[in-house]
Amino acid sequence: MKNAAAIEVHDLRKTYQVRDGGSWRGKTREITALDGISFTVPAGEIAGFIGPNGAGKSTAIKILAGILRPTSGTVRVGNLIPWENRLAHVARIGVVFGQRTQLWWDLSVGEGLALLRDIYSVEPARFLRNRERLADALDLHGIMDQSVRQLSLGQRMRAEIAAALIHDPDVIILDEPTIGLDAPSKLAVRAFVRDLRRERGTTVLLTTHDMHDIEALADRVIVIGHGRILADSPFEALQATTLSERILEADFTGPLPDLLLPEGATETARGSRSVTITFDPQRLPAPVLVAHLSTLPGLGDLRIGRPAIEEIITRFYADHAS
Amino acid sequence: MTIKPYVTSFVLQWKIGLRYRLAVLAGLVAQMWFGAISLMAYAAVYHHAPGVDAPMTLRQAMTYTWIQQSLFTLLPLGCLPAIGEAAKSGAIVYDLLRPVDLWNWWLSASLARLLGNAIPRAVLLAAVAGPLAALVGLNGWSLAPPASLWAAILALCSFILGAFISASIVMWWNIVTARTLSPLGTYAVGTPLAVLLSGMLLPLPLYPDWARELLLFQPFAGISDIPIRLYMGMAIPGGVLTALGIQCFWLAALTLVGRFWMHRTISRMEVQGA
């Protein structure tokens, strides 16, 4: 049933024509959203697309979904060219756009799923089985009869995921599926995608702004910026290098003392009573750094976190400067 | 290719229409009110100019008005609201992600929406303006029964064609909405156009001679004007076949050109991004 490579993308380019001022009289201008990207996702793999706003992630996702034509380049999803065999292609994929709703506002969740059953010609027995499984996994039993208009964002997103999966797609494409979700819903979505891959071997391509999504799900991480691929590596490789970095913020009750930072830590920002330190926990474990800081006079508060995606990308630019 | 999704879509839209029972009642009251005012105006005109050779009798004008009022929501006043919402929110891209024929998909929903709105009102209004009005002694003001059994059969076929014509015009509004990403323009243009050209404002047979025949040959006449004339057994230039022929012509033309235009619109969305 599975193809060796579920998704193959080669030298994909997309240029949008936009009119300045939005009117028909304005001059046209070109925006290059994708500037020649290539990658392959084998069947059964979960690949994460990360990059700052405007990097071209959604553009790539729409081309893969078959609803946008590229300017040039080739794409095959399970041996179909999405925009040329649109109807056959969309019958086999499931898509979630995090900020848009595919369920029908006026219908209940259950009615929406029934409509999707007929759209995708899902056999009744299989439909009932899938519906039960999705309702269990995504905690939908309580909201099946509720109209979509009345759902909270978290409930709606979980229903959206069910809607994208009711027809057992071979490939699922998720554009920011966890955006705006509360913590329990995020966990439910992640767990569900993980199980799906394990049980059905579904290929998943997702974009996200949340590094926790990547950490929980992705086998592969593709970093994209300004329409180009900056890095494409297994999650472990990325984690060992760029993703491992941590940020520590320390507040002092008085003026900043002399920090005398140990090897592996650098001071990256400084206020009058606070300091930001970037460190690599592989070289300098967090407890050691914290122990060191605790010896300093006037230490008030400590926070440790990870750098934002934007910072990671900036780092990539510095590292891969062309 | 299966028709199941289109049928399901039709049924669901129909149910949504029925959910708004209060709106049906409120609309009914408004329609009765407008109907009554029109009737009084006609009565006044007809009584003050008894010598004029009008193309319709007062009785026909009253029946015409009642049926038009009861079919107000069958008119293509603008795009399908769900498509307007989807265009504004960007969810319209999901319609390209469905393995269905987009024309049939939107058409079945549009038709269901029109019928789901119109039929409950039409039934209620027919009951009030027909037998009930007769019962309370307003015989002269009431809705007359069809001219004959044959007229009833012809009118039924014609009403069905009319509903499809209206849904096809709604499809054109849907396409405009998909292109402009806003439903407002279609309501601004569609509502006055439909109210005027369908004969809702003034029955088409009452227009001056030079306009009367022209007005018969535009698509909005096929929605309710032609079916009503058949119902009342009114003479139509060219006869019954011409009447049904005009309807079939517009249904075919709106569908063929509309499908082509929709195809172009989808291509444009695929290039420019929705």
Ligand SMILES: Nc1ncnc2c1ncn2[C@@H]1O[C@H](COP(=O)(O)OP(=O)(O)O)[C@@H](O)[C@H]1O
């Ligand atoms: N439909 C469109 N028309 C014109 N420009 C667009 C369109 N969609 C996206 N863009 C532009 O293309 C670039 C990439 O956008 P996008 O693919 O949405 O990035 P991301 O999802 O990574 O934030 C941005 O500069 C954006 O403004």
Ligand SMILES: [Mg+2]
């Ligand atoms: Mg995006």
